[in-house]
Amino acid sequence: MVQKLPYSPGDVFAVPLRDHGYALGVIARADGNGIVLGYFFGPRVESLDNLPNTPALDADSAMKISRCGDLRLVREEWPVVGRMESWDCARWPVPDFCRDGDIRVVYDEESLTVSREERADPHQCRHLPRDGLEGAGFVEITLTRLLGA
DSSP states (O other): OOOOOSOOTTEEEEEEOSSSSEEEEEEEEEOSSSEEEEEEEEEEESOSTTOOSSOOOOGGGOSEEEEEEOHHHHTTSSOEEEEOTTOOGGGSOOOOEEETTTEEEEEOTTTOOEEEEEEOOHHHHTTSOBOSEEOHHHHHHHHHHHHOO
8 A cells, every 4th residue: 555645845844953943945856766956045943833824935036945854844844834725836946956066867757767978167057956866864954054043
């Protein structure tokens, strides 16, 4: 029997920061096997009690985009707090990522598996999200650092 996941693309979720408060994330893709593509946002949210049902978020204003494991979503330690109105995955694309400073990594839109890798200009590569599969703890630490105290 296949377990239904407690999240789906278009859901907005809260990531507890290591010091206080939360960052918000949007699930842009999920491979169904434990990997999600998340867009992450500031500013820091101190409490989830007064969040609007649909926070005003858009892909272009994300402070971080990453492929990460879904264990804390499954355990509801990263609670789903809303859903994007009229979800359109085309407005939340799977970006190219950069590895080793000069390798552009392109992922398949559906499976989130590597579809190709190619040499890239290091200057351009620096502006892409870093490639890799991030654990939940790493995401929490990075967001805490990005949002400062």
